[in-house]
Amino acid sequence: MKVAVFSTKIYDRQFFHAANYHEQHELVFFDNQLNQNTALMAVGFPAVCVFVNDQLDAKILAILAAQGTHLIALRCAGFNNVDLEAAAELGITVVRVPAYSPNSVAEYTIGLILTLNRKIHRAYNRVREGNFSLDGLLGFDLHGRTVGVVGTGKIGLIFAQIMQGFGCQMLGYDLYKSPVFEAIPKAKYVELPELLSSSDIISLHCPLTPKTYHLINEESIQQMKPGAMLINTSRGALIDTSALILALKSQHVGSLGLDVYEEEADLFFEDLSNKIIQDDVFERLLTFPNVIVTGHQAFFTEEALLQISKTTLSNISCIEQNYVCPNEIKVQEKMAFQ
Numbered sequence: 480m481k482v483a484v485f486s487t488k489i490y491d492r493q494f495f496h497a498a499n500y501h502e503q504h505e506l507v508f509f510d511n512q513l514n515q516n517t518a519l520m521a522v523g524f525p526a527v528c529v530f531v532n533d534q535l536d537a538k539i540l541a542i543l544a545a546q547g548t549h550l551i552a553l554r555c556a557g558f559n560n561v562d563l564e565a566a567a568e569l570g571i572t573v574v575r576v577p578a579y580s581p582n583s584v585a586e587y588t589i590g591l592i593l594t595l596n597r598k599i600h601r602a603y604n605r606v607r608e609g610n611f612s613l614d615g616l617l618g619f620d621l622h623g624r625t626v627g628v629v630g631t632g633k634i635g636l637i638f639a640q641i642m643q644g645f646g647c648q649m650l651g652y653d654l655y656k657s658p659v660f661e662a663i664p665k666a667k668y669v670e671l672p673e674l675l676s677s678s679d680i681i682s683l684h685c686p687l688t689p690k691t692y693h694l695i696n697e698e699s700i701q702q703m704k705p706g707a708m709l710i711n712t713s714r715g716a717l718i719d720t721s722a723l724i725l726a727l728k729s730q731h732v733g734s735l736g737l738d739v740y741e742e743e744a745d746l747f748f749e750d751l752s753n754k755i756i757q758d759d760v761f762e763r764l765l766t767f768p769n770v771i772v773t774g775h776q777a778f779f780t781e782e783a784l785l786q787i788s789k790t791t792l793s794n795i796s797c798i799e800q801n802y803v804c805p806n807e808i809k810v811q812e813k814m815a816f817q
């Protein structure tokens with residue numbers, strides 16, 4: 480099938496070329512993000528392949544449908560950027576890659592926790608400048624600490640299993656209880672307020688839905704244990720960033736690790752080092768010594784990119800051959816979390 484692949488970088492092209500070795504699909508790569516100005520580039524493409532920050536609201540889907548697109552292949556797990564109801568009405572099928580390497584994100588989350596706790600980011604800079612002072616680098620043992628996992632799906636489960644290995648007590652919160660989580664020694668499900676008030680470290684692994692939008696807000700932050708560490712490798716809009724900045728200033732939140740940011744679409748995946756960043760909220764975050772922000776890279780491992788390209792192409796083949804695609808997203812799937 481002829482596929483317009485948006486928001487591509489060199490690494491996407493490499494992995495997609497490798498997975499398309501039989502040249503079963505005609506892949507045309509665009510650097511551009513899909514939005515209202517670039518949708519015209521997909522004229523004549525029955526399939527459009529997109530990533531996390533491409534825009535697929537009703538307006539853009541209508542343009543795509545009018546141009547002949549009938550398949551949207553997401554090369555990611557989250558689908559919060561797609562208006563599924565509009566796609567269904569327009570006869571556009573939407574497929575995704577529900578699991579590519581939950582280990583990649585879970586392991587990265589632990590990297591953020593260890594870095595923040597033991598101040599490795601600060602130590603790295605100090606030593607390069609010949610400063611071997613330990614002042615300000617004091618951390619705590621993870622062993623014996625309580626860790627809250629919001630969303631115990633594929634990534635949250637692996638994260639909980641690894642943290643249990645450190646000797647942490649795990650608290651989980653999810654709409655659906657997983658027996659795998661309950662089988663982890665010292666792990667139990669609690670309601671969200673208890674998770675917030677009891678955890679030394681809170682890690683977000685639930686999808687972005689109307690219910691989880693700004694799940695971490697002024698009120699829920701107040702429920703958190705003073706000095707707790709908050710980690711978000713899921714989706715930026717789970718957090719009200721302005722409320723969080725106030726809590727960092729008052730030191731109610733002890734440290735923060737973000738791999739995602741609500742307004743990341745204008746920033747992430749691009750080299751803006753010669754530009755003046757206009758987002759003052761984002762820039763304020765970067766001024767805190769106890770905050771680490773990375774640019775949506777938790778998924779970025781060889782295993783994940785290989786799996787993403789293989790599954791995306793097989794999803795497209797499936798639809799092309801009129802088979803039932805197990806990775807098709809139905810409107811009901813979205814509703815289940817609303």
Ligand code: NAD
Nearest residue numbers: 557630631632633634653654684685686712713777778816
């Ligand atoms: P998953 O679907 O396996 O698990 C999500 C879990 O969240 C499910 O158990 C679900 O029941 C739960 N959930 C849904 N709504 C909830 C709510 N209101 N409150 C509490 N729990 C709720 O998904 P996953 O593969 O574990 O991925 C989790 C999220 O990680 C994705 O939605 C995506 O946004 C994000 N992600 C980020 C990266 C990255 O590179 N930073 C990569 C992949 C995925």
